[in-house]
Amino acid sequence: MIFPEYCVTMARYNAWQNTQLRAAFDVLPDAELRRDRKGFFGSLLGTANHLLWGDMMWMSRFDGGARPEGGIADSVDLQPTAAAWAGERYRVDARILHWADKLRAIDLKGDLTWYSGAMGRDMAKPLDLCILHFFNHQTHHRGQIHAMLTAAGAKAPVTDLAFMPDEGPWL
Incomplete structure (x- = not known):
């Protein structure tokens, strides 16, 4: 599939998007980042934290590395500040890029098995479907962040994949 x-393209897109979000968050006061904007995860920072948590969780399944503490309900509080979020986001984006850069076609075959706290049971799905979900999940929640930034009167970043620069730096 x-x-x-x-x-690799989606890992670069993810890093490009998150670089733009870090810049957008830098110009907003902390109160604006924490304001409940009626998103599924409440605030800009809450949604960004959930996305970071989800990326860390899926990467732990893909690369066998560290996973985040807590469950989905705790994800909104993963990082206490925008600065802490930005630092961890940078590290996780580098992890995703490194993982994607070393993939071979054979690495994308087979099933992924894991315990899903959200579903409360063991899961098994085709690995390529899980990877598609991983990147789609990022795009979905960044779309929510984009809408919240716009509603806050902030300048929202360019999100069109077709406008991603051909060259990095991706971080």
Whole structure:
């Protein structure tokens, strides 16, 4: 269903988008980042934290590395400040890029098995479907952040994949 090149492109897109979000968050006061904007995860920072938590959780399944503490309900409080979020976001984006850069086509085959706290049971799904979900989940929640930034009167970043620069730096 997917190829390593897809994963690299989406990892670069993720890093590009998060670089823009860090810049957008830098110009907003802390109170604006924490204001409940009626998003599924409440605030800009809460949604950004949930997305970071989800990326860390999926990467732990993909690369066997560290996973975040807590469950989905705790995800909104993963990092206490925008600065702490930005630092961890940078590290996780580097982890995603490194993982994607070393993928081979054979690495994308087979099933992924894990325990899902959200579903309360063991899961098994095709790995390529899980990777598609991983990148789609990022895009979905960044879309929510984009809408909240716009509603806050802030300048929202360019999100069109077709406008991603051809060259990095991706972080």
